[in-house]
Amino acid sequence: MSEPRYSVARYLSIDSTESPTISVDGDLVFLSDTTGTPQVWSLDAPGAYPSQLTAYDERISFVSASPTRPEVIFGMDEGSNEHDQLFRYDLHDGAEIPLTDDLSSIHLWGGWSPDGDRFAFTANRRQSDTFDVYVQGRNDAKATLVHEGESGFLSIETWGEPGIVLSKAHASFDYDLFLLKPETGEHRRLSDGTETRYGNVRFGFDDRLYCVTNHDSDTAGIARIDLEDGTHETIQAGGDWNVEGFALHGETGRIVWSRNVDGYSEVHAGRLVDGEIEPLEDPADPGDPSDSDNLDLPKGVAYDLTFGPDGQQCTLSLSRSDDPRSVFVLDAETGESERWTNPGTLGVPKESLLEPETIRYETFDRREIPAYWTLPENASPGDTPVIVDIHGGPEHQRRPWFFPTKQYFLQQGYAIFEPNVRGSSGYGTEYTHLDDVEKRMDSVADIESAVEWLHDHEAVDSDRIVAYGRSYGGFMVLAAITEYPDLWAAAVDFVGIADFKTFLENTGEWRRSHRAQEYGSLDDPELLERISPIHKADRISCPLFIQHGANDPRVPVGEAEQIAEKVRERGVPVEICIFDDEGHHTTSRENLIEEFERIGKFLETHV
Numbered sequence: 001m002s003e004p005r006y007s008v009a010r011y012l013s014i015d016s017t018e019s020p021t022i023s024v025d026g027d028l029v030f031l032s033d034t035t036g037t038p039q040v041w042s043l044d045a046p047g048a049y050p051s052q053l054t055a056y057d058e059r060i061s062f063v064s065a066s067p068t069r070p071e072v073i074f075g076m077d078e079g080s081n082e083h084d085q086l087f088r089y090d091l092h093d094g095a096e097i098p099l100t101d102d103l104s105s106i107h108l109w110g111g112w113s114p115d116g117d118r119f120a121f122t123a124n125r126r127q128s129d130t131f132d133v134y135v136q137g138r139n140d141a142k143a144t145l146v147h148e149g150e151s152g153f154l155s156i157e158t159w160g161e162p163g164i165v166l167s168k169a170h171a172s173f174d175y176d177l178f179l180l181k182p183e184t185g186e187h188r189r190l191s192d193g194t195e196t197r198y199g200n201v202r203f204g205f206d207d208r209l210y211c212v213t214n215h216d217s218d219t220a221g222i223a224r225i226d227l228e229d230g231t232h233e234t235i236q237a238g239g240d241w242n243v244e245g246f247a248l249h250g251e252t253g254r255i256v257w258s259r260n261v262d263g264y265s266e267v268h269a270g271r272l273v274d275g276e277i278e279p280l281e282d283p284a285d286p287g288d289p290s291d292s293d294n295l296d297l298p299k300g301v302a303y304d305l306t307f308g309p310d311g312q313q314c315t316l317s318l319s320r321s322d323d324p325r326s327v328f329v330l331d332a333e334t335g336e337s338e339r340w341t342n343p344g345t346l347g348v349p350k351e352s353l354l355e356p357e358t359i360r361y362e363t364f365d366r367r368e369i370p371a372y373w374t375l376p377e378n379a380s381p382g383d384t385p386v387i388v389d390i391h392g393g394p395e396h397q398r399r400p401w402f403f404p405t406k407q408y409f410l411q412q413g414y415a416i417f418e419p420n421v422r423g424s425s426g427y428g429t430e431y432t433h434l435d436d437v438e439k440r441m442d443s444v445a446d447i448e449s450a451v452e453w454l455h456d457h458e459a460v461d462s463d464r465i466v467a468y469g470r471s472y473g474g475f476m477v478l479a480a481i482t483e484y485p486d487l488w489a490a491a492v493d494f495v496g497i498a499d500f501k502t503f504l505e506n507t508g509e510w511r512r513s514h515r516a517q518e519y520g521s522l523d524d525p526e527l528l529e530r531i532s533p534i535h536k537a538d539r540i541s542c543p544l545f546i547q548h549g550a551n552d553p554r555v556p557v558g559e560a561e562q563i564a565e566k567v568r569e570r571g572v573p574v575e576i577c578i579f580d581d582e583g584h585h586t587t588s589r590e591n592l593i594e595e596f597e598r599i600g601k602f603l604e605t606h607v
């Protein structure tokens, strides 16, 4: 194993800057984890020295600038328990005003009223399994309940002159949209009841509604929804790939949108004219519409597209394998971009941060599974250990963004294999459903096929392959080492599901029905038993590292405790790392460093 030149603490101390928003004064406000947890910072010019605005130990989850005043609202939870409270921050005098104080409830940020006098959110205050809609004056201590939801998730997409748009998530690809008039409580459905995913909902010029949706398509595009009759009209199709987001400035009609092309973002800019997108003119050739390639953004993953109040600037977050999460600002008229934050790599040479190769491997049913494959420098034939890193969700997608621990393991001589197995998002709606309910173990079989691909690779040491994954990916690790126990030298399970029955019984009650759509219902115990690794723990033979957070509201910590006990009973090496002040994500840098120093030692011992 090559001697590590940089500690894992060094990689984990590389800052992330993201979630940008532009204040009425034109200041950029964003989140940075420089102090060890994401806090609110501001910048008044690109590359200037940023100003830290908040200094909590707890993580801040979002920040949103008022459309009319020099102030923002941010959300913060405790111990990573996802029970966010809301706070207002005055950008001129630094005053911080708590807006909610119901610590037992989750507050999901919705948005500001168009005049900035009020804001809206959903919360499960009334019933823990149900989110209701609340409106609160920016100076008021109390909120008004304006709509009672039904059991399960309910969130706010946007607030415009016509009203508040609500999103009811029945499942990851089955949403309904509603329009709520907060003054009267009038509430009517805008969606047509088909199994459709909606996101990024925004009011445009003359209050027409725009969104990202896969309505009537296998991939997502930008559509306009008629508020009167609910007709959906696609104004920008995704084609072979999904449109992933857009920013739209109502008054000017300026639009910046991006497409997820095999994991990489392709960013476009233009203007809505008569409801159609007119691409920006190519500065070099006036009259000739430019295309995405004319936007001189680094090739990576773009997200958080957001216009400033005047529509002249559009800010976004962007990350690449060799570029930590940074904030850029686009000139919406010319398409020219400027980097506003540059977190740097703490002296780790950028050329040592490795880009993946995008590959596809054939799986058991001859389907092609996309994956990212990264070999370490100077990988010696037949002597390279591999970490198979399986993402969570499952309706998520691994993409080529900056991953500090991935770069650390690469520098230590591991190759990294990141499959987007069936059920992953990013490859069309049909692909996301290939692992649903009774098809669960097909995605685990995709992992076996991945290892077969690795066995055929000249660099790989087949006896030193590690199963590694977070959340749903942690389930995939436990499933892989029970279904195919001979393939693995070791395994690392972060906040994984071990038993779908206890998971569904103990997960947050507001999310149970949503997750049952993906995994199966408690009414089908035979299915849940068939797909739960806990019942095959006697097949586990490789050393297992388990990490969890005691405050996890999604995958209860009991999932970690029960699998650890089962495996330990058999005398197989098990190490468990549970943080009392963390939840589904380890959010403090101090804990992350402890976690990964322990994982590094565990892998050194067993691989």
Ligand SMILES: CSCC[C@H](NC=O)C(=O)N[C@@H](C)C(=O)N[C@@H](CO)C(=O)O
Pocket: 153, 155, 169, 392, 393, 394, 395, 396, 470, 471, 472, 473, 511, 514, 515, 554, 555
């Ligand atoms: C408005 S949709 C909310 C989706 C929900 N988010 C928080 O609970 C969710 O299920 N997210 C999945 C990515 C998720 O948490 N999946 C696993 C864990 O990886 C699970 O708990 O089922």
